[in-house]
Amino acid sequence: SYVVTQPPSVSVAPGKTARITCGGTNIGDKSVHWYQQKPGQAPVLVISYDSDRPSGIPERFSGSNSGNTAALTISGVEAGDEADYYCHVWDSPTDYVFGPGTRVTVL
Amino acid sequence: VQLEESGGGVVQPGRSLRLSCAASGFTFSTYSMHWVRQAPGKGLEWVAVVSFDGTNENYADSVKGRFTISRDNSKNTLFLQMNSLRTEDTAVYYCARVVEEMATTGPIDYWGQGTLVTVSS
Numbered sequence: 001s002y003v004v005t006q007p008p009s010v011s012v013a014p015g016k017t018a019r020i021t022c023g024g025t026n027i028g029d030k031s032v033h034w035y036q037q038k039p040g041q042a043p044v045l046v047i048s049y050d051s052d053r054p055s056g057i058p059e060r061f062s063g064s065n066s067g068n069t070a071a072l073t074i075s076g077v078e079a080g081d082e083a084d085y086y087c088h089v090w091d092s093p094t095d096y097v098f099g100p101g102t103r104v105t106v107l
Numbered sequence: 108v109q110l111e112e113s114g115g116g117v118v119q120p121g122r123s124l125r126l127s128c129a130a131s132g133f134t135f136s137t138y139s140m141h142w143v144r145q146a147p148g149k150g151l152e153w154v155a156v157v158s159f160d161g162t163n164e165n166y167a168d169s170v171k172g173r174f175t176i177s178r179d180n181s182k183n184t185l186f187l188q189m190n191s192l193r194t195e196d197t198a199v200y201y202c203a204r205v206v207e208e209m210a211t212t213g214p215i216d217y218w219g220q221g222t223l224v225t226v227s228s
Contacts, residue, residue: 001168033214035151042201042218043151054216086151090212096141096165101150 002091006099012077013107020102022070022087032070033088034063036081037101043086047072074104082106108132108217110202115222118192128185128202128219136160136180139205141215142187144198144224154200155187158211165211170196192226199223 004024012018022032032050035043045054047063050070060075074081087099114126128140142154155166155176164176175188185202199221206216 031213035215037151042220043215044218045206045214045216048206048214084150088214096153096156096167096212098143098151098153 001095002089002097004087004089004097004099006085006087006102008100009103009105011105011107012074014079015076018074018077018081018104020072020074020085020087020104022072022089022099023068024070024089025068027068027070027089028066030065030089030091032063032065034061034072035086035088036083037086038083046085077104077106079106108204110204110217110219112200112202112219112222115200115224117225117227119228120192120194120226122192123188123190124192124224126187126189126200126202126222126224128187130183130185130202130204133204134208135178135183137208139209139211140176140178140185141203141205142174142176142185143201143203143215143218144196145201145221146195146198149198152198156205156211157185159209163211189224192224194226197224197226 034047037043050065051063084101109131111129141156157176173191177186201221202219203215204217
C-alpha cells in the first residue's frame with residue numbers, strides 16, 4: 001500500500017511561517033488533502049486538492065504538491081494554529097492513506 | 108450537516124460490536140461515507156468507505172474480513188459491523204462524509220465527534 005511520511009513536529013514563532021511536508025513516491029501525481037485536528041476535537045479540512053482552501057479557512061493556509069513532496073504552509077502563524085496536521089491521499093484503486101501527522105507548536 | 112456516532116463501548120477480544128452513524132442536514136443518499144479511527148494518542152487511520160448507493164465498499168487491510176460497512180439510505184444511517192475484535196482495534200471511530208456528491212474519492216468535509224471502542228479483557 002502507498003506510504004506517506006510527515007515530520008513528527010514543527011515549531012514556529014508567532015507571526016512566522018510553518019511548512020509541513022508530506023512525502024510519497026510521485027505524490028505530485030495524486031491529490032493531497034490536509035486536516036487540522038485540535039485536542040479532543042474532530043479533524044477539520046483546511047486544504048483540498050493540493051491547494052484549494054475551503055470556505056471559512058483563513059488565507060494564511062496554503063498548499064502545494066510536486067514531485068515527491070506535498071506541503072501545507074501556514075503564514076503568519078497564530079497561537080490558535082497549534083494543532084496536529086494530517087495529509088490525506090487516495091491511491092488508486094482502493095487505498096485511502098493518512099499521513100502519520102505533524103504536531104505544530106507555536107513558541 | 109450533522110453526523111452522530113453511537114454504539115461504542117467496552118468489549119472483550121474476539122467479540123463483536125456494531126457502530127451506527129445518524130446523518131442529518133443533507134441528502135444522505137447522494138454522498139459516500141467513510142469510517143476513520145484514531146487509537147488513543149495516535150494518528151488517523153482510514154477504516155472503510157461505502158459508495159453513496161451502497162453498491163461499493165473498500166476496506167483497510169487491517170480490518171478486511173472482520174469489519175463490514177453498510178448503510179440504510181431510507182434511515183439516513185451508516186453502520187460498521189465489527190467482528191473478531193482485537194485489542195489493537197481500540198480507538199475513537201469517526202464517521203465522515205466525502206465532500207462531493209456521488210464521488211467515492213476526494214476529501215472529507217464533515218466528521219462526527221466519534222465514538223470510543225475499547226477492546227479489553
